Amino acid sequence: MKFSRSSFPPGFLFAAATSSYQIEGHGFGGAGPTHWDTFAATPGNVVRAEHGQIACDHYSRWEEDLDLMQAMGLDAYRFSTSWARVLPEGRGTVNQAGLDFYDRLVDGMLARDLKPMATLYHWELPAALADLGGWRNPDISHWLADFASIVMERIGDRVFSAAPINEPWCVAWLSHFMGLQAPGLRDIRAAAHAMHHVLTAHGRCIQAMRALGMNNLGAVCNFEYVHAADDTHEASEAARRYEAIYNRFFVGGLFHGTYPDEVLEGLGAHMPKGWEDDFDLIEQKLDWFGVNYYTCKRIAADSGPWPSLREVEGPLPKTQMGWEIEPEGLEHILTWLQQNYTGALPLYVTENGMANADDTTTPDDARMDYLDAHLAASQRAIAAGVPLAGYTFWSLMDNYEWSLGYEKRFGLVHVDFDTLHRTPKASYHAIARALAR
Numbered sequence: 001m002k003f004s005r006s007s008f009p010p011g012f013l014f015a016a017a018t019s020s021y022q023i024e025g026h027g028f029g030g031a032g033p034t035h036w037d038t039f040a041a042t043p044g045n046v047v048r049a050e051h052g053q054i055a056c057d058h059y060s061r062w063e064e065d066l067d068l069m070q071a072m073g074l075d076a077y078r079f080s081t082s083w084a085r086v087l088p089e090g091r092g093t094v095n096q097a098g099l100d101f102y103d104r105l106v107d108g109m110l111a112r113d114l115k116p117m118a119t120l121y122h123w124e125l126p127a128a129l130a131d132l133g134g135w136r137n138p139d140i141s142h143w144l145a146d147f148a149s150i151v152m153e154r155i156g157d158r159v160f161s162a163a164p165i166n167e168p169w170c171v172a173w174l175s176h177f178m179g180l181q182a183p184g185l186r187d188i189r190a191a192a193h194a195m196h197h198v199l200t201a202h203g204r205c206i207q208a209m210r211a212l213g214m215n216n217l218g219a220v221c222n223f224e225y226v227h228a229a230d231d232t233h234e235a236s237e238a239a240r241r242y243e244a245i246y247n248r249f250f251v252g253g254l255f256h257g258t259y260p261d262e263v264l265e266g267l268g269a270h271m272p273k274g275w276e277d278d279f280d281l282i283e284q285k286l287d288w289f290g291v292n293y294y295t296c297k298r299i300a301a302d303s304g305p306w307p308s309l310r311e312v313e314g315p316l317p318k319t320q321m322g323w324e325i326e327p328e329g330l331e332h333i334l335t336w337l338q339q340n341y342t343g344a345l346p347l348y349v350t351e352n353g354m355a356n357a358d359d360t361t362t363p364d365d366a367r368m369d370y371l372d373a374h375l376a377a378s379q380r381a382i383a384a385g386v387p388l389a390g391y392t393f394w395s396l397m398d399n400y401e402w403s404l405g406y407e408k409r410f411g412l413v414h415v416d417f418d419t420l421h422r423t424p425k426a427s428y429h430a431i432a433r434a435l436a437r
Contacts, residue, residue, distance in 0.1 A: 032088025090126030225329025290350030
């Protein structure tokens, strides 16, 4: 690979990321059912009806997986906690085995000089709370804050950083308006409520963790570099609506206490009662901000109802996901955020990577090229004055890719899902050489 540790400022952190439901194996250790279990059990929702009951069995193999990260020379590990593993009903009785697991995991990271970067929620809502309306219910902000207090009372004294929720757009829009992930709704009112409640939940979690004396708290949002599909005014307006929904809604709430007019045009009539009064809660002080970036999107106008847009295939090379590869978009997003929202706040690339149809005998040159190009974009952003403090590879290993099952491989480590054997890919070894001190 073209990059090296010395190419970045002193103290710059290199990490890998995973999420609990995607790797742990949710059928182990007393974890309760989640809305992902329900979604996967519904025919047509997930490729081959695949689920996360075994996944990568990280629950049993966590030491091996931490050893792989240590051997790669990483500085940190971005992991998530499973709400239903700790609280099988989402509230009430604590599953001590779940807390014990995260306790061991954090101690294991520290023993290997890996900084624990915790995310409280990466999409696996307890089924009992889904039955109560899930993200449509305003009480979810209190439920998640209670979970934050329980899990961080156990591990919060040892984590390097913490963020409440991974990718609010996926939690709310992709899952409640587009219906492509759990709970699989296509309901504009549900989407409007979820879009707002994911931010009130973020705010209450920050308050709960501050009350425990925790610092280095942040937020993690996903972004895409948005292009109009053609030169027409209609395409430009459609692209602006898409960009408002995807890129500006959540950072607008977090940093400016406002939502974009282009979004309220469609969602305003469906927002929860009194939403305008919640920005003091949402705008909690942050110590850093995380950016998940993978691709760009080309948007054309559509004659249908709001938001009156559609995605158009673009000309750039694509990953196994069909996503265009445009590393310049990462540079754009980082500089745009710094100039318009985050200012001097440290930024982290909290996810970046590509799915590639590779196995243990196939060189993953495409992944190495992708990562090199996005690391170069990160360097350009730093040179332009962006206070970028770290970069995180998605993902440590092949895992359960949600509605796409196990066939989309993002990992630096290959997983044989029949035997669960781990085999580092060429990209893993190349990164290890680049990060060698």
